[in-house]
Amino acid sequence: MTAPAIELVDVHKNFGATKIIRGVSLSVPTGERHAVIGPNGAGKSTLFNLISGRLTPSSGAVRLNGEDITGLPPYEINRRGLCRSFQVTNIFPRLSVWENVRCAVLWSLGYKYAFWRGIDALADVRERTETILKAIDLIDRRRVQAGVLAYAEQRALEIGITVAGGAKIILLDEPSAGMSAAEAARAVALIRKVSEGRTLIMIEHDMDVVFDLADRISVLVYGEIIASDLPAKIKQDSAVQTAYLGTAA
Amino acid sequence: MSDALSDAAKLPARGALYPTGVPVALRLAVPWIALAVLFAVLPAIFASGTSLTMLSLMGIMIVFALSYNMLLGETGLLSFGHAVYYGLGGFLTVHVMNAVIADRLPVPLPLLPLVGALGGLFFGIVFGSVSTRRAGTAFAMISLGLGELVASSSLILRGFFGGEEGVSTNRTKLLHVFGLNFGPQIEVYYLIAAWCLLCMLAMYALRCTPFGRMCNAVRENPERVQFVGYNPGMVRFIAFSLAGLFAGVAGALAAINFELVNSSAVGAEQSGLVLLAAYIGGTGNFLGPVIGAILVTWLEGMLSDVTEVWQLYFGLLFIGVVMFAPQGIAGLLMMHEPLWHAGAYRSMLRLALTYLLALVPGLGLIAGLILVIEMTYHISVKASEGPTVSVFHVALNTVSVAPWAAAAVLIAGGFVLFRLTWPLVGAAWHDASLRAHSAGRGK
Numbered sequence: 001m002t003a004p005a006i007e008l009v010d011v012h013k014n015f016g017a018t019k020i021i022r023g024v025s026l027s028v029p030t031g032e033r034h035a036v037i038g039p040n041g042a043g044k045s046t047l048f049n050l051i052s053g054r055l056t057p058s059s060g061a062v063r064l065n066g067e068d069i070t071g072l073p074p075y076e077i078n079r080r081g082l083c084r085s086f087q088v089t090n091i092f093p094r095l096s097v098w099e100n101v102r103c104a105v106l107w108s109l110g111y112k113y114a115f116w117r118g119i120d121a122l123a124d125v126r127e128r129t130e131t132i133l134k135a136i137d138l139i140d141r142r143r144v145q146a147g148v149l150a151y152a153e154q155r156a157l158e159i160g161i162t163v164a165g166g167a168k169i170i171l172l173d174e175p176s177a178g179m180s181a182a183e184a185a186r187a188v189a190l191i192r193k194v195s196e197g198r199t200l201i202m203i204e205h206d207m208d209v210v211f212d213l214a215d216r217i218s219v220l221v222y223g224e225i226i227a228s229d230l231p232a233k234i235k236q237d238s239a240v241q242t243a244y245l246g247t248a249a
Numbered sequence: 250m251s252d253a254l255s256d257a258a259k260l261p262a263r264g265a266l267y268p269t270g271v272p273v274a275l276r277l278a279v280p281w282i283a284l285a286v287l288f289a290v291l292p293a294i295f296a297s298g299t300s301l302t303m304l305s306l307m308g309i310m311i312v313f314a315l316s317y318n319m320l321l322g323e324t325g326l327l328s329f330g331h332a333v334y335y336g337l338g339g340f341l342t343v344h345v346m347n348a349v350i351a352d353r354l355p356v357p358l359p360l361l362p363l364v365g366a367l368g369g370l371f372f373g374i375v376f377g378s379v380s381t382r383r384a385g386t387a388f389a390m391i392s393l394g395l396g397e398l399v400a401s402s403s404l405i406l407r408g409f410f411g412g413e414e415g416v417s418t419n420r421t422k423l424l425h426v427f428g429l430n431f432g433p434q435i436e437v438y439y440l441i442a443a444w445c446l447l448c449m450l451a452m453y454a455l456r457c458t459p460f461g462r463m464c465n466a467v468r469e470n471p472e473r474v475q476f477v478g479y480n481p482g483m484v485r486f487i488a489f490s491l492a493g494l495f496a497g498v499a500g501a502l503a504a505i506n507f508e509l510v511n512s513s514a515v516g517a518e519q520s521g522l523v524l525l526a527a528y529i530g531g532t533g534n535f536l537g538p539v540i541g542a543i544l545v546t547w548l549e550g551m552l553s554d555v556t557e558v559w560q561l562y563f564g565l566l567f568i569g570v571v572m573f574a575p576q577g578i579a580g581l582l583m584m585h586e587p588l589w590h591a592g593a594y595r596s597m598l599r600l601a602l603t604y605l606l607a608l609v610p611g612l613g614l615i616a617g618l619i620l621v622i623e624m625t626y627h628i629s630v631k632a633s634e635g636p637t638v639s640v641f642h643v644a645l646n647t648v649s650v651a652p653w654a655a656a657a658v659l660i661a662g663g664f665v666l667f668r669l670t671w672p673l674v675g676a677a678w679h680d681a682s683l684r685a686h687s688a689g690r691g692k
Contacts, residue, residue, distance in 0.1 A: 052476065074475035084476055092469040103466040106459045107478030113487055115460035122459075165477055 003066030005030040005169050005199040006051060006082075011060035013046055013223075020046045022223035023060075028216075030065075030168075033200040035214035037207075039243070043223045044203045045087055048171050051201075052084045053077040064169070079107065084171035085162040087203070089154045093147030097138050100146045100157055102129045104164035128164070135193060136160040152183040156190065163194045170195055172202040176209050188212055211235075219243070281450060288442040292435055299550075301434045307546045308438070308445040309502045314526040314538035314545075315452050316495035321524070322532030323456065324488040325468030326381075327389045330396025331496055331523050336515030337372050337399070338365035338497025339504040340409060343418045346504070350422045357426045362444050362501040369497015370490055377489035382482055384471060396520055403512035415511025418504070431505075441502050448495055453535055455491065464488050522549075525563070529570050531577020540578050558626050562619075588681050591688040596681035603670070603677040610666030617659030620645070624652060 006028040013021035020043045028034045036044050049055040051062055053074035062070045069077050092100050102119075105128045111117075119125065133139040136156040141149065146157060159175060175191055176184040188209055191200070204210045210217060211231050218228040221243045227234060234240055291304055313335055320326040345364045349356045380391040403410040410416070421432045429436050455461045463484050466474050471481040504510045513519060522545065530541020548566075552559035574581050588597050620640055624647045627638040636648040645652040 073480070075478050075480045078476055078478045086473075090470065090473050092466050092473065094469055095465060099462065099465070103462060103474070104477040106463065111459040113460045113463070113479075113483060115455055115458045115487065115491070117459070118454070118457050119459050119462055120457060125459075161473070161477065 002030065003063065004028055005032075005065060006201065007063040007066075008047075008051070009061040009063070011047075011050060011062065012058045013043075013050055013055060014058045020223055021050065021057075024220070024223070024225055026218060026225060026228065028199060028201055030199050031197070033195060033213055033215045034202070035210045035217045036201065036203045036220055037205070037210060037217060038220035042220045044220050045173055047220065048084060048173050048201075048203065052082060052171060078165065078167065081167045082169040082171065083162045083165055083167035085158045085173055085175060087173040087177060089151075089158050091146045091154060091157055091161060093145070095146060096142065097133070097144055097146050097149065097157060098129065098142040101132050101160050101164050104161040105129055105132070105166075108165035108167075128166075132160050132164045136190060152179055152186075155179065155183075155187065159187075159190060159194065167198075169199045170201070172200065172204075174203050174205060176204065176206050184209060281446075284449070285446055288446060291442075292438060298434065301438055303546065303550050305434065305438045305441050305506050306550070307543050308441040309499050309506065310523075310526060310542035310546045311539050312445055312448045312502065313496060313499035313523050314530065314542040315449060315535075316492045316499065317523045318527045318532055318538040319452065319455070319464075319488055319492040319495070321527055322534075322537070323461065323468065324464040324485055326384065326485060326489070328392040328520070329389055329517070329524070330392040330394075330399075330520050331492070332517070332519035333376065333396055333399045333515050334369040334372055334493035334496035335500035335503070335519065335523075336403075336510070336512075337500070338369040339500030339510040339514050340416060341365060341368035341497075342501035342504040343416045343510050344409070346418045346420070346423065347416075350419065355424050358420055358423045358429075358431050358505065359426070359440055359443070361423075361505060362498045365497040365499075365501025365504070366494050367497070369500065370494040372497075373490040373493020377486050377493065381485035381489050384481070384485065388485075396515075396517055400512065400516045403515055410512050411510075413511070415509055417509045420505050420508055437506055441506065444498060444502055448498055449539075452495060456535065460484070460487060525567050529567060529577055531579030531581075531583075533576055534579035534583055537577050537579035544578070556623065558622065561622065588685045591685035593681055593685045593688060596677070596684045600674070600677045600681050603674045607667060607670040607674050610663045610670060612663075613659045614663030614667060616641075617656045617661075617663060620652065620656035620659065624656070 004027040006026070008024050008026045011021055011024045012019070024047060036047065038044055046055065050057050053069070053072050053076070056071045060070070061068055064077065064080055064082055067080065069080065092103065095103070102125060105125055106112075106119075109122075109124055109128065111119075111122065111125070130139065133142055136159060138149075138153060138156060138160065141153065146154065149157060155175065155178075159172065162172070163170060172191065176187045179187060184206060191202070191213060200213075202210075202213065204213075214231055216229065217231055217234045218225050219234065219237075219240050220226075226243060227237050227240050229237070288308075292301060295301065295304060313331075316334075317328070317331050320328050320331070342361055342365045346358075346361060348354075376395050380388055380395060383391065404412070420437070421430045423431075431437055431440065456464075463474065463479055466477075466479070467481045467484045474481045474484070500510075500514060503514065526541040526545040527538040528541065529544060530539065531537030545563075548559070548563060552562060556562070570577060576583070585597065585600075588600075623640045624638060624645065627634075628636075628647050631638075636646050637644050638647055639645070
């Protein structure tokens, strides 16, 4: 049996005396679309930071395809095939849209720190960048400075940068936050497209998006996962209803 | 900003400027060939000895300022100690030159900048491995500390740094090739020009590589860089080492030019000068530091002949640029590029007229300030030489009321008129950018 794409074993994270993550164990098999939901301040983004290397767990282990990645820096984890997006848009604001995506494809195509070859002559880089820009529907905006894009466009670029390296495991932190219903629907279609054949873990507040996309849902409350199950089961779970969805749901 | 845009615009053929069918390689080569021709003919235009010396110094400063901008402009690293690599490259070069002369080794002078390059690279790697682990303020402080460290050791390690008088050499004693002995300044100028062109080309090419682009990404958002597979510390380290290499070339060229290197070459003043040159010229554009290097070298040469308080004017210029044109001179020029691109020539002409209109009172204001500065300096420092001071070739009596009143009128009148004419510039600018925008839409 193959190792799960992501496995957390009793992960804790304290900031000083404050316990943010209190013993999370989670296993996401390869190819699953997994949603993490929970009230504000539950520690969802912290959990993502722990998986992606932005933060180091206080205790516990994080495994990627069976390999222990606990404490590795983000770029080492990214090179092993995990990418992530950010809740607050985290792009290269004064570079063009084209440059934003191109920066994100370089490492995965093996160009590393090459300072001896011209970047414009690299056909594979150009093609991959074009493909990504078409997928996120920003090909016509490629010359625009990323910082002046409209909000929904920046969110699309955020996802584009995330998936440009072709990583097999994708973490998306509230990809549809702050979007109108129509924009959110487009975002869902985009996420469905880019996560095809890959493992997806997604933090999301919009329940329509969650139940639309997720194969399985984990509910994080006060740093603990109180339930992890199929969407239909989560809807009926009484603990989840009192803790999060509210009695009306 | 405009750089990023124009590069992205390469995706579809840009055309327009060149007839289609011209090979890309040739298109890219045209500006460089033009620059080489310019370098070749400059001594014919500025033939005097002083001009030739100044042109040589400009070439050295261009290399130095561009190497500095690999840090500040490209990678977002503010260094207060870049002269370390310039100076150490220069010291290594004179020592190797003297060894070559002593042992009669068959090494011609034009290859000596390679010694500076290797020296700059070596110390860039050594000091860079310490300082580039951090960015921002920590990096700036470490660079300042390293600069002080090297500057103070230059007074301790007399064998290498030659104490107060420095280390001298004789550039004519090396192996002569093609009958060149590099005694005359013109031969040294062409040596510097050739290396300057080579370094400019190399540093320009570096920007157009995967590494060069990631430098920009690290400048913009070092955190996100980590999540696309790159170690921003490694990007900074490579940039720092390569910047050291080119600074070392500049230092070697200076050593060849002066036939002397002393401890001031590694000092804080030299580090400050290159920062000023890059910043005044503009760090956001490849040509910015080139413009800055030319201007700063010229000011240093000309102003110091005209006035003894030239450093004060230098400081005022820097403050003016930081306050009113943080993008530098190149940034000011590039602001007009969208207008030019959109073909809004008539609007640009109107804009130019309003510039002239505002320039006249602006110059009056500046002239008044210069009068006050020069007369104040004269009565406070040089009163023993009598009350008369010559400013703009006009003899002024500093103890009479008239010149002070004239200065006051120039300052007050210039200020008021400038405040009145400046809104015209704003209006013309607004109008021009509107036209350019609508023209861009129409395409």
